[in-house]
């Protein structure tokens with residue numbers, strides 16, 4: 401019998417905590433999303449983040465840039481936001497048009513406002529085990545596992561997927577002395593992925609292939625976290641074959657209603673953290 405790890409419910413608790421944090425602050429934090437795309441999925445993600453921010457009292461704005469515009473236009477927009485004292489968090493919604501370098505765009509955001517945690521400086525801090533902004537999806541994944549009462553210390557956690565936004569930062573977070581798990585990261589060149597996944601106490605699927613993880617790839621009692629969001633015939637489908645895998649899993653996240661809402665909630669936490677860090681810096685500046 402499986403148990404569903406309810407991302408909606410856990411993220412509602414996180415958002416409540418964030419709302420309390422915001423209410424206790426002297427000012428409202430502000431989050432700005434830069435959207436250089438007319439892809440409906442990207443527009444939806446940005447709208448969801450914005451609505452979630454406003455619900456917890458975070459000011460939020462979306463800056464639209466025509467996808468035909470130059471990379472220079474994007475970089476100068478980010479530079480202005482970096483300088484804008486009102487703005488605490490900046491996120492550049494991915495993917496970007498082909499003629500724009502993702503690397504340049506992500507590096508353009510000052511690390512202090514990089515609430516996505518994608519700037520190399522923040523990635524480095526996470527790898528060193530002293531994270532400032534943990535990318536929202538890995539942060540949400542670990543939080544939901546903890547909140548569900550699953551012990552990560554000493555656990556074998558197998559991640560399928562090594563992307564810069566999910567697999568790699570999740571592995572770093574799991575290795576941290578706060579979590580103390582033992583991560584294994586699989587990717588498209590891994591031989592016999594199923595030999596790894598069957599050894600997992602906790603399996604995280606971040607592959608981008610609908611229903612990639614099947615029942616024969618997991619052991620009885622595994623905890624399964626499905627990061628995947630794939631559109632199949634207009635339906636959202638995860639990277640895990642939910643029906644069959646849930647027969648063997650002791651706990652599993654659904655799609656939708658699993659990792660997605662946790663990602664949004666974690667971004668809000670990072671935004672509040674950014675505002676606090678900036679206020680603390682200002683305090684130091686004025687006292688020196």
Ligand code: NAP
Nearest residue numbers: 537561562563566587588606607608627628629659660663
């Ligand atoms: P990505 O950048 O496309 O990375 C996919 C990873 O899966 C790569 O490391 C790739 O290996 C690996 N992979 C692909 N086919 C494989 C195979 N047959 N066997 C083993 N590994 C394989 O994807 P992503 O950005 O991490 O996203 C993964 C999924 O999560 C997508 O469905 C995405 O929409 C979803 N997502 C959801 C959230 C959320 O909030 N819920 C957030 C982010 C992403 P190589 O590196 O060797 O190519």
